[in-house]
Amino acid sequence: MSTIVAGHFQLQDEIDHARRELVRAGFPDDRICAFFLNQPGQHDQTAIGGDRLQSPGAKETPQGVLEGAAAGGAVGVAVGAATAFVTGPAGPIVGGLVGAHVGSLFSLSKMKEAGEKEEGSNANRYEPRKSGMLIAVAADQPDQEARAIEVLRGLGSHHIERAQGTIEGGDWTDFDPLSLPVLVQ
Template sequence: MHSSLAMRSPFFAASNIRLSGQNSMTTIIAGTFDNLPKAQRAVQDLHVHGCRDDDIHVFHNNAPGQHGAFPIGGDEMANPKAKGATREALKGAAAGAGVGGLAGALAGALGAAVGASTGAWVGALVGALKGLGSEKHDDPDERRPAGVVVAVQVPSGTPEAEVERILKQDGASTVEKAEGEWGSGEWQDFDPVAAPQPVDQEPPEILYRIAPGGRGQWNVFEGGAGKLLSDFPGRDEAINYATALASAKPKAVVEIYRAGGELESSRAFSAPQGPTRRRRH
């Protein structure tokens, strides 16, 4: 749940506004501030740099888990930090039952049953405590934090980088970029539980590997796991194919291997500049 803090509609739930036919998809840059004065200063600076009132939406975003998305409240089925507890409890129960049963077997059949039951209970308890928060989960930094959000529909003629700079210099704890629906001066399809995409987040690097295959073919694989994309009768054809794929990615690397798995050369790409470095072995 989020509430608008804009002067035109104070504390109005922007998520309830849906003016079909009047909204448009656009690039939105948004910063989250820990207090209202910082957000207001950012709005003033944005005005100075050409942003109008209708280009800026200011609202409060609640903390994760407090958005009221479910009828009974909240927005998460479970605490992400407790995801590892169930799995570790089951593992602990199995191990505890085995140890307890072995010890009880020395005292006869009845002792084995009691020992297994007690061992399972103790093992489950220890396992749950061990697993609490042990499983990888969404880090709080990867979930949109609570605070005052200043969302900007970047106006024509204003560089996105300038909007990002203003939000950062005025104290935004996070600055994100999204493609969203904008209408009546507000971010209409804002999703408070969606993971934000930080503007300075490095794009993932895609790996393409070229290696000789059977019957004189040359194979092109994607990723370290070796997903086969295609094969070609000639080496140059395989290289051209992989190079074309890599050139279309924000960051990519093409590696060429000799028979036997020896790396011959690799080439890194960064769109739109193209190749940025080359090294040979």
């Protein structure tokens, strides 16, 4: 496993130029990998397409809806029972159903907004990778890492990131498009 330095570019011509410059800087061509990175959610990682079977922000939804429905149902039954002299025996039943419905809807209002970070989580310290052209080079020595960063910076790379992985025969064999990039400062 090596330290991998990767740079993001917009155009194929920029990637071709970056590859030539990395080879000129002493990196073997078979330790350089270039590819187009799809948008988040379009990496075809599951059998039905997409990246995940469940949205990251939706993991607490079933529990929240059940809690809201239970609380709303209990309040509805109590209100229905208190008004049973007017509504008859159906009052507590209807009150419980209406309360459960309102309670479950209220729990949806507590869901996080798109892009909002999970509470107490540092898993979202970095932004997900943006789509575009990516060129990566394996840097086995600290001086190679600094040289790769210098070359990519000099070529105007939009983002430069550092990762651990394996590039063999020009292919980043263990690249995970869902991993969060560690950007180089």
